[in-house]
Amino acid sequence: MSSVVLAQQAAETSINSGLAVIGYGLGAIGAGIGVGMIFSSVINGTARQPEAGGRLLGTAFTTFALVEVLALLGFVLFFLV
Template sequence: MASPVVLAATDAVSGNLGAVAYGLAAIGPGIGIGLIFGLGVQAIARQPEAEQVAFRYMLIGFALVEALALIGFVVPFVFK
């Protein structure tokens, strides 16, 4: 049987693993958002008359990528 100190240390490590998992899960959406807005600005600079369409698609892409970030935030808490 494990001592209470070992059990407390195990709980602390498993709690920190959720934070590490979210940190790793936030890398992908961060890169995705950077690509979406960076390439969107380039598209608008090349074709200013298509600004409305490009901006609409930028917002849709941002919402989808941000949903992935929120899912990555919730998953470590759901699957303890």
């Protein structure tokens, strides 16, 4: 078989939908753990230094948005595959 035929056969095969669901589930778990770690660090930092609470919370919401964008990107890719 030529490499062109092999490439066409590889392009025609799709990923198993069950594996895609498991992959997105793992991605969602990772995002949940990440968000939990972000806000636990904010609570811990605010408890140690209350005057820095506002700055910590602003940084936390920025990183929270980045983590959630990655989770939503995985959700979109789940439907595209």
